[in-house]
Amino acid sequence: MLTVQVEGRGSFEAQEGQKLVLVLEDNGVDILHRCGGNAKCTTCRVEVLSGDAGPIEEAEATILETKGFNEPNIRLSCQVRVNSDLSVKPIMTVTESGMDAGKRPQE
Numbered sequence: 640m641l642t643v644q645v646e647g648r649g650s651f652e653a654q655e656g657q658k659l660v661l662v663l664e665d666n667g668v669d670i671l672h673r674c675g676g677n678a679k680c681t682t683c684r685v686e687v688l689s690g691d692a693g694p695i696e697e698a699e700a701t702i703l704e705t706k707g708f709n710e711p712n713i714r715l716s717c718q719v720r721v722n723s724d725l726s727v728k729p730i731m732t733v734t735e736s737g738m739d740a741g742k743r744p745q746e
Contacts, residue, residue: 640652640653640654641653641654641655641721641722641723641724641725642724642725643659643662643663643721643724643725643726643727644688644724644725644726644727645663645666645668645726645727645728645729646688646726646727646728646729647728648666648667648668648729649666651663651666653721654721655721655722656720656721656722657720657721657746658676658716658717658718658719658720658721658744658746659685659692659714659716659717659719659720659721659725659727660672660676660683660716660717660719660744661744661746662721663685663716663727663729664740664743668729668732669732669733669734669740670683670685670716670729670731670732670733670740671683671731671732671733671736671738671740671741672716672717672740672741672742672743672744673738673739673740673741674717674741675741675742675743675744675745676717676742676743676744676745677717677744678698678699678701678702678715678717678718679702680702680741681702681703681706681708681715682731682736682738682741683715683716683717683731684708684713684714684715684716684729684730684731685713685714685715685716685719685727685728685729685730686710686712686713686727686728686730687712687713687714687725687726687727688712688726688727688728689725689726690723690724690725690726691722691723691725692714692719692725693719693720693722695714695718696718698718699714699715699718702715703715713730716729717744
């Protein structure tokens with residue numbers, strides 16, 4: 640098992656290859672994912688504080704660039720597959736935004 644440390648929320652176990660957004664949601668982190676995990680809305684952004692979040696694929700890179708998010712440590716949790724221990728900080732949550740989380744992303 641791998642460990643995902645979430646700033647201010649605690650540490651959670653994750654299976655290798657599991658989507659980060661699901662690790663967060665399944666452990667009570669009220670992360671947004673308005674587009675249902677399809678790399679279209681950027682509401683599930685996290686700041687990667689440490690660890691390797693893996694390569695950025697084309698869909699994620701395109702939407703981040705389109706929306707003006709150019710920082711290399713900003714990632715879409717719906718596109719990150721956990722393959723190493725990570726430490727992250729959610730950028731948008733249901734509580735902070737007042738928005739509905741969105742449709743649960745698929746595995």
